[in-house]
Amino acid sequence: MRIQTKHYIDGAFVESTGNERLDVINPATEEVIGQIANGTPEDVDRAVQAAKKAFPSFSKTTREERIELLNHIAAAYEKRKKEFIEVVTEELGAPLHLSERAHYQMGLAHFREAAKQLETFPFEERRGNSVIRKEPIGVSGLITPWNFPTNQTTTKLASAFAAGCTVVLKPSELTPYSALMLVDIFEEAGLPKGVFNLVNGTGDRVGNALTKHPDVEFISFTGSVQTGKLISKNAADTVKKVTLELGGKSPMIILDDFDIEIAVKIAVANIMYNCGQMCTAASRTLVPKDKVDKFAELAKKRLERYPVGDPLDPKSALGPLISKQQYERVQSYIQKGIDEGATLVFGGLGKPEGLEKGYYVKPTIFKDVTNDMTIAQEEIFGPVMSIIAYETVDEAIEIANDTIYGLSAYVLGNDKKTVEKIAGSIRAGQVNINGAIADYSMPFGGFKQSGIGREWGDYGIDEYLEVKAIIGIY
Numbered sequence: 001m002r003i004q005t006k007h008y009i010d011g012a013f014v015e016s017t018g019n020e021r022l023d024v025i026n027p028a029t030e031e032v033i034g035q036i037a038n039g040t041p042e043d044v045d046r047a048v049q050a051a052k053k054a055f056p057s058f059s060k061t062t063r064e065e066r067i068e069l070l071n072h073i074a075a076a077y078e079k080r081k082k083e084f085i086e087v088v089t090e091e092l093g094a095p096l097h098l099s100e101r102a103h104y105q106m107g108l109a110h111f112r113e114a115a116k117q118l119e120t121f122p123f124e125e126r127r128g129n130s131v132i133r134k135e136p137i138g139v140s141g142l143i144t145p146w147n148f149p150t151n152q153t154t155t156k157l158a159s160a161f162a163a164g165c166t167v168v169l170k171p172s173e174l175t176p177y178s179a180l181m182l183v184d185i186f187e188e189a190g191l192p193k194g195v196f197n198l199v200n201g202t203g204d205r206v207g208n209a210l211t212k213h214p215d216v217e218f219i220s221f222t223g224s225v226q227t228g229k230l231i232s233k234n235a236a237d238t239v240k241k242v243t244l245e246l247g248g249k250s251p252m253i254i255l256d257d258f259d260i261e262i263a264v265k266i267a268v269a270n271i272m273y274n275c276g277q278m279c280t281a282a283s284r285t286l287v288p289k290d291k292v293d294k295f296a297e298l299a300k301k302r303l304e305r306y307p308v309g310d311p312l313d314p315k316s317a318l319g320p321l322i323s324k325q326q327y328e329r330v331q332s333y334i335q336k337g338i339d340e341g342a343t344l345v346f347g348g349l350g351k352p353e354g355l356e357k358g359y360y361v362k363p364t365i366f367k368d369v370t371n372d373m374t375i376a377q378e379e380i381f382g383p384v385m386s387i388i389a390y391e392t393v394d395e396a397i398e399i400a401n402d403t404i405y406g407l408s409a410y411v412l413g414n415d416k417k418t419v420e421k422i423a424g425s426i427r428a429g430q431v432n433i434n435g436a437i438a439d440y441s442m443p444f445g446g447f448k449q450s451g452i453g454r455e456w457g458d459y460g461i462d463e464y465l466e467v468k469a470i471i472g473i474y
Contacts, residue, residue, distance in 0.1 A: 002034030004176075007043050007200060008183050010050035011193025017042040022173050022202070027093035027320040028311050028358045036176050039201035041209035044168065047197035048215050051139040051166035054194025059136040059164040063118055066162055070115035072189035073161075077108050080181060084150065091175045092149060093319040093359070094274065095311045102274065103178075106440075107150030110456070113440040114158035117458045121162070123465075129472050134465040136164035137241065138217030141210040143203070143231070144179070145223045146172035146322055147277045147381075152222045152245075153179050155444075155455045157196070160220075163464035168197045168216070170206045174322055203227060214238050218464065221245070225404075225449050243453030243463050245279070245445055247379040248407030251400035252282035253422055255393070255413030258434075260291060263412050264298040266435045267385070270410070272306050272363060275318050276383035277326070279450075280408040280430075284369075284376055286396050289389040296367045296387055300346045303363050308352045320359040321382060327359040330382035334364055337375040342366040342386070371399045379405070393418060397425045406447030408432065429454070 005021060006013040016037035024034045037043075061069075077084075081104055088099040125132040142156045153171060160167050171179035179198060186196050199206050207227075211219050211234035218241045221231050228244040235242045252270065254263045270282040287295045311319035321327050334349055347364030361382055369376050369386040376386050390396040400409060400422075409428040412435070413419045423431040429446040443459035445451050453463050 001032075002177055004180055004200075005035060005037040007037065007039055007047065008180075008196070008198040009043070009047045010053075010197065013183075014046070016040065022200075024091060024174070024176060025323065026090055027322050030324075030357060030359070033090060034177065036173065036200040038173070039170075039199040039206040041205070043199050043201075044206055044209040044213060047168040047199050048139055048210075048213050050194040050197050051168055052215050054192060055136070055139060055166045058166055058192060058195050061164060063121070063123070066164065067115050067118050069189060069191065070111050070118065070158065070161060073185060073191070074108060074111040074115065076185040076188040077111060080185060084178060084181065087177045087181060088149060088175075089311050089319075091177050092146065092322060093311050095316045095319050096314065098274065103148065103150045106148065107154040109440045110151070110154040110158040113457055114162040114461065117441065117461060118162045121458055121461060131470045133468045133470065134462070135468055137464050137466045138165065139215055140165045140167045140218040140220060140464060141213070141216045142167055142169045143207055143210065143219070143221045143223065144169070144171050146174040147274065147279075149175040149178045153182070155460060156220050157182070159455065159460035160464050161191075161195070162461045165218070165464045166195045168199060168210060170199055170201065170210055173200060173202055176200050207231070208234060211235050211240075212237065216240060219243070220453075220455075220463065228451070243445075243455070244451040245453075245455060246407075246449060246451045247405055248279040248281070248446065248450050249284060249377065249379055249403045249405045250280055250282045250408040250410065250428070251284045251286055251426070252410035252412065253286045253396045253400060254288070254295070255411070255415070255418060256288045256291070257414045258412040260295060261298060264295060264302050266412060268299055268302045268306070271385045272303075272318060272383050275321060275361075277322065277381050279379070281381075282408075282410050283380060283384065283386060284371070284400075285385055285387045286390050286399060287387055289391050292367055292387060292389045296345045296365065299365055299385065299387075303346055303365070306363055308355065308360050308363065318363065318383060321361055322359070324359060326381065327361060330361050330380060330384065333375055333378070333380045333382070333384060337366045337369070337373065337384075337386070340373045340375070341368070342373060342375065343368040345387075347384075371402050377403060393422065397422060401425075401427050404449045407450035408446075
């Protein structure tokens, strides 16, 4: 059992001012694996005051000092590789290979990238006799989701530290332990006390208190659109800066000239990644009308390579969903797809055979999906592919943009002119061409209701800075 009912405030673990405890569940077994405290507004205030006290000195550290700090953090992080893999697999249900290749590696990559970007980051610009400076914004509240408990946490922390900001982190109460591991790492790296503070708990208690707190200057949130709207309202009373990385309903446009077998491989790998629990999932697969049946047949066959099972089993490609609530959510969307007339190609309702314990779902493919169907418009957050037919490139672009979201998009095609036309026409923060690998120096964030602001690399650091003009004295 992993029991940690204290919060980390001002360089030490301290008792919560409240008595409520939250169980943490292993989604593969449905068993309680530990407990955390459900923090209170008083706990949040203590953490904010610690960050506020540490800010004046930490904000004045040099570029070189912060580069050294980030490199020390990355080195300490690497030492805990085995434990990170085990913890993420236990609390999230990700198969061991995914916990290593994705969750662990992404967490490490953001600390390394921030240190690299800091080497040349333009904190000052001279214009004639004047200077424009970028200075740390202040105490920053970070609220992170359960689906990528290392990636989303470390990208925020790395950017904040690179900018010179102190922080209060509220990790997801569903996956708190990978965040708690950072305490030992930061202490080993020599992070000054008060720079990093962590308060566990639910959004309605800890999240609300953090986003409303008058001494918090900036909120960085990753999660649902509904919660993002609430955070914006909370922050408005004290005119806080807010960045939001919210949902997505990303299209993958497969052009007629692209090898269909390679397209199937890329498309299936994308929607099955992390069991479909990611905001960038290409859940709408746009296929030329005359190739839909062939694509669906190949995709069904491809899914034979994605066995669902115990995340501790090396043969498992997909583990469980995070919770009973998420399982029921995905089941409801599969039912809606059936009810609204989509054709079920593979998978469907219920749990895979032999997996009655745990929040496992069947990887599912629908075809004959139209873009007005619920499964084409709403974020499912599970391994459910919707195949949508199109006849012309312009129609594909129109379908791709016909959503409230605009986080990511994917294009598979060989004609450079056509690919560039589509990439330039889609309203999304990132457009991935032909299965390109992730680049952590590139800005990450969305258009429309997918969010406000950017993370990763130099754009991520920029969010934690305020612009000051000093006019006429140089």
